[in-house]
Amino acid sequence: MSERDTICALASGQPPAAICILRLSGDRVWKIAGALLECGLPDPRHATLTKFRDEDGNLIDEGLALFMPGPHSYTGEDTLELYLHGGPAVIKHSLETLTRQPGVRLAEPGEFTRRAFEAGKLDLTEAEGVADIIEAETEAQKAQALRQLTGGLTETYDRWRAELTGVLALIEVMVDFPDEGDTPEDTVQPILHKLDRLIAELEEALGDRGIGEKIRDGFRVAIVGPPNAGKSSLLNRIARREAAIVTDIAGTTRDVVEVRLVLGGQVVWLADTAGLRETSDVVEAEGVRRAQRAAETADLRIHVVDGADPEPPAGPVLQQDIVVFNKVDLRPAILAADGELPVSVRTGEGIDTLESWIGSYIAERAASVEAPVITRARHREKLAAGLGSLKAARTALAENVGAELAAEDVRMALRQLGAVVGAVGVEDVLGAVFSQFCIGK
Ligand SMILES: Nc1nc2c(ncn2[C@@H]2O[C@H](COP(=O)(O)OP(=O)(O)O)[C@@H](O)[C@H]2O)c(=O)[nH]1
Ligand SMILES: [Mg+2]
Structure with missing residues (x-):
């Protein structure tokens, strides 16, 4: 299963329905459009009424085709959406025809969003927001998912990571240039101050009584x-x-x-x-x-x-x-x-x-908690680990155990916070997150 496969799936709900949406993403989109759509490759971002045929020329259906060339598409790849009549026979004929084309296969759950993530269009919390909004049943779930998918968590985690990167730079200066004039208090105090602020923020986020998850x-x-x-x-x-x-x-x-x-x-x-x-x-x-x-x-x-x-x-x-x-x-x-x-x-x-x-x-x-930063057990786990590392860094600095140790702890915290947004690519995390998606998203 190569990354370069072109993937296709039914993106709309179960038939029968007035309309179904079939989605394709990958390098072969233009070839497929050329071979199977009467209009050929449609003009980018223009809904085009056309006939859709199988490779023997049999009419599958008539509907709208929408071509979104990469990189300006959801997945970052060339993408084609077909709006057809939402009957089981149309869907079956369409998907069988598409998957018979060389290099085309059915998408796995969440694979379109995974490609979007890999193309840097979304971070992991935003991708989770996409999965959550599809599942949202209450207005509160929808609002929370929407906030997440539009970068509400990203912003907080990015800010924390930026501040930590700053702290790490200061500690590394201490490691590289020890005792150059300044007293240890002069250099250590401002770092401790920054760490304390971050520790307080993480503690506050973790002290949300699980409202986001609930x-x-x-x-x-x-x-x-x-x-x-x-x-x-x-x-x-x-x-x-x-x-x-x-x-x-x-x-x-x-x-x-x-x-x-x-x-x-x-x-x-x-x-x-x-x-x-x-x-x-x-x-x-x-x-x-x-x-x-x-x-x-x-x-x-x-x-x-x-x-x-x-x-x-x-x-x-x-x-x-x-x-x-x-x-x-x-x-x-x-x-x-x-x-x-x-x-x-x-x-x-x-x-x-x-x-x-x-x-x-x-x-x-x-x-009782406004805009929780944690909406899944996964976030809580990483954030708690990050907090532990920050506290260890603080102790190492305050007790003068060694700036190298403190730097290592801060690096660890950076990795833990980075894992929440998926900046440190942990393959098993990605697999777990995207497998919870529905097919076609
Ligand atoms: N008269 C009357 N009987 C009730 C009422 N609620 C439950 N019961 C009866 O009380 C018995 C025990 O009910 P159940 O729901 O199994 O109780 P549980 O053991 O607490 O789960 C059953 O015979 C019910 O029909 C009520 O409001 N009025
Ligand atoms: Mg009972």
């Missing part, structure tokens, strides 16, 4: 409480489907059942959990362990109290964010304690209020 991947809400309180029923009610098994037998739920919803404008994973109680059943005990873990990692916990139980079990206490007093169809809501939201999962009473409480809570959390 906007992208979803916030976690766990329903917890004693057996039979109505947790599974509540999940089903909010999900508007029978996702979890409901019975009047305590200990029915043994695993964490999750449903994906949009609440408060954010993607939310709502998890039903096994009722927390002492049990000798090994499966249920594992369920309880998982329930506890889900509750610990959740952004919000909905604690369900069984309103029908005159003496709700004390049970293991968890941090409770929202407490609902369920089954008010059986018992008067007045019995709910202060701060408990009276609901009846059976009749639906109070459920709208609960949903809006969850929505507001999540919306507020999402808005």
